[in-house]
Amino acid sequence: xxxxxxxxxxxxxxxxxxxNIWDAMNPDGIMTITTNRETIHKLVKYLRDDKxxxxxxxxxxxxxxxxxxxxxEMCMMYxxxxxRHNYRIRIKVYMPASDPVLPTLTDLYxxxxxxxxxxxxxxxxxxxGHPNLTRILNIEEMEYHPMLKQYPLEDQTRExxxxxxxxx
Amino acid sequence: xxTENKTAELTDIEQFRKxxxxxxxxxxxxxxxxxxxxxxxxxxxxxxxxQMDGEVIVDAVPTIGYIHRAFEKIAERRPFYQIxxxxxxxxxxxxxxxxxxxxxxxxxxxxxxxxxxxxxxxVIMMELARIxxxxxxxxxxxxxxxxxxxxxxxxxxxxxxxxxxxxxCGARLTTNMGRIGGMERDLSPKALHMIDEFxxxxxxxxxxxxKMLTRNRIFIDRTTDVGAISAERALSYGFTxxxxxxxxVDYDVRVMxxxxxxxxxxFEIPVGSKGDTYDRFLVRNEEVWQSxxxxxxxxKNLPEGSYHADAPHYYLPPKQAVYxxxxxxxxxxxxxxxxxxxxxxxxxxxxxxxxxxxxxxxISDGGRTPYRLHFRRPCFIYYQAYTEMIKxxxxxxxxxxxxxxxxxxxxxxx
Numbered sequence: 001x002x003x004x005x006x007x008x009x010x011x012x013x014x015x016x017x018x019x020n021i022w023d024a025m026n027p028d029g030i031m032t033i034t035t036n037r038e039t040i041h042k043l044v045k046y047l048r049d050d051k052x053x054x055x056x057x058x059x060x061x062x063x064x065x066x067x068x069x070x071x072x073e074m075c076m077m078y079x080x081x082x083x084r085h086n087y088r089i090r091i092k093v094y095m096p097a098s099d100p101v102l103p104t105l106t107d108l109y110x111x112x113x114x115x116x117x118x119x120x121x122x123x124x125x126x127x128x129g130h131p132n133l134t135r136i137l138n139i140e141e142m143e144y145h146p147m148l149k150q151y152p153l154e155d156q157t158r159e160x161x162x163x164x165x166x167x168x
Numbered sequence: 169x170x171t172e173n174k175t176a177e178l179t180d181i182e183q184f185r186k187x188x189x190x191x192x193x194x195x196x197x198x199x200x201x202x203x204x205x206x207x208x209x210x211x212x213x214x215x216x217x218x219q220m221d222g223e224v225i226v227d228a229v230p231t232i233g234y235i236h237r238a239f240e241k242i243a244e245r246r247p248f249y250q251i252x253x254x255x256x257x258x259x260x261x262x263x264x265x266x267x268x269x270x271x272x273x274x275x276x277x278x279x280x281x282x283x284x285x286x287x288x289x290x291v292i293m294m295e296l297a298r299i300x301x302x303x304x305x306x307x308x309x310x311x312x313x314x315x316x317x318x319x320x321x322x323x324x325x326x327x328x329x330x331x332x333x334x335x336x337c338g339a340r341l342t343t344n345m346g347r348i349g350g351m352e353r354d355l356s357p358k359a360l361h362m363i364d365e366f367x368x369x370x371x372x373x374x375x376x377x378x379k380m381l382t383r384n385r386i387f388i389d390r391t392t393d394v395g396a397i398s399a400e401r402a403l404s405y406g407f408t409x410x411x412x413x414x415x416x417v418d419y420d421v422r423v424m425x426x427x428x429x430x431x432x433x434x435f436e437i438p439v440g441s442k443g444d445t446y447d448r449f450l451v452r453n454e455e456v457w458q459s460x461x462x463x464x465x466x467x468k469n470l471p472e473g474s475y476h477a478d479a480p481h482y483y484l485p486p487k488q489a490v491y492x493x494x495x496x497x498x499x500x501x502x503x504x505x506x507x508x509x510x511x512x513x514x515x516x517x518x519x520x521x522x523x524x525x526x527x528x529x530x531i532s533d534g535g536r537t538p539y540r541l542h543f544r545r546p547c548f549i550y551y552q553a554y555t556e557m558i559k560x561x562x563x564x565x566x567x568x569x570x571x572x573x574x575x576x577x578x579x580x581x582x
Contacts, residue, residue: 028515058406062542086424111406114552137233153245
């Protein structure tokens with residue numbers, strides 16, 4: 001079966017229902033769909049194991065922060081690739097900033113381990129079932145998640161830099 | 169509190185082992201050995217806390233982040249051109265590939281199509297970068313197994329590649345030679361001559377280097393079945409590039425999703441079978457030959473025409489034009505001051521870096537900077553498999569496994 005956006009979307013919707021898959025779009029040739037936290041683990045597993053789709057390679061995942069968006073403030077992006085059909089798909093999960101909790105994918109993919117640690121480190125996503133959810137690139141002593149938009153580039157906790165000396 | 173000082177705890181080894189779920193053997197105590205953070209054999213700043221039972225590695229805890237420079241955060245505050253120097257500093261062994269990959273991502277967002285000549289020049293530069301990346305990796309693998317000569321011998325050739333970079337763009341290591349929409353300048357007659365010279369001289373050098381190691385009894389004994397990984401595990405770990413191809417999977421971005429006219433060139437994808445250190449060495453060796461083939465074709469068939477797209481709003485004009493033309497000066501000013509907005513959009517573009525699929529995921533909200541830029545860095549993805557690959561082996565094997573994985577700290581931490 002040749003994978004096209006239409007028939008992949010059709011298959012996914014018939015499997016998981018329209019209430020779980022929405023906002024399908026195609027910004028750069030890669031189909032992007034939105035799903036919820038209950039479905040994401042099952043969806044990734046389904047894409048991996050389905051004999052027809054075989055979208056089995058987890059290319060990347062990363063967090064995105066949209067401040068002031070309420071229920072859609074935090075976003076987790078997953079991108080998968082079918083090496084057999086050369087077909088890419090992008091899956092997004094939105095959630096409020098007060099509750100950034102997701103199921104882990106480490107039981108499906110070994111590579112999800114560090115990617116999830118990176119998302120936790122940068123954005124504070126919590127992955128239920130992750131074996132070792134600690135910071136990976138930043139120091140353990142850090143008390144905030146630096147990629148959130150409320151932290152501008154400069155280190156707000158430092159007092160030894162005086163703005164007037166740096167032309168700010 | 170999450171702010172406890174972890175390094176202080178390290179004095180209590182038993183507690184550390186318990187915290188990290190490390191194996192405790194009752195009959196005799198395990199030795200804890202710090203490999204790195206700075207050690208000549210780790211090729212960068214990262215630490216491995218090894219649990220050794222005699223000479224055998226029982227477990228390992230990798231720690232990274234020592235040169236984390238927050239590139240993804242910095243990129244959110246910089247206009248599109250000013251992100252190029254960040255990409256240079258990721259995989260600094262093959263910075264042109266990173267530059268071009270990033271520029272192609274932005275071109276995809278802006279909808280700019282690049283003329284053929286610029287695409288061919290990019291291919292030449294990217295393949296030169298791949299050669300320089302592979303020759304560093306393979307020659308240092310030789311050093312780690314005790315053969316220093318090859319390293320010195322091919323390092324001279326890397327100098328020649330850097331001379332070509334210098335002639336093309338003025339810089340040697342952090343190249344910045346591309347522009348959004350093409351190249352900064354055309355290849356000069358001298359640069360073309362240097363590429364020609366390189367194509368004539370380098371095959372002999374590489375054949376000799378291959379001869380030194382490929383059938384070397386000591387080298388084969390040191391690398392066969394060392395750090396092996398199966399194709400299935402490698403795919404689960406997200407391997408791409410030479411490390412995946414060494415396990416027998418022929419995934420190459422240049423073939424599967426051709427960019428920058430790669431579909432015009434004839435080349436093969438070398439694959440291994442066992443996924444061990446020797447296979448990775450052979451795959452990289454063969455890839456150098458294939459890269460030479462690509463450069464030769466691109467050099468011979470270099471099309472006439474412009475070396476950049478006609479996109480004055482986004483293409484940063486060459487310095488000479490800025491000095492002599494009013495239009496170029498205005499656009500130069502506007503682009504450098506970041507007054508040019510990008511359209512709203514979301515793109516993913518990937519190139520075959522020296523190490524594998526180097527991807528750029530860019531979200532633009534219509535402003536002068538990316539809203540979010542995520543780098544899919546192959547080294548970051550490989551290195552987590554390192555623990556699994558060295559378990560049960562000896563310390564000396566761990567060194568060879570690390571250097572054959574070609575983990576580059578700049579790309580690992582970004």
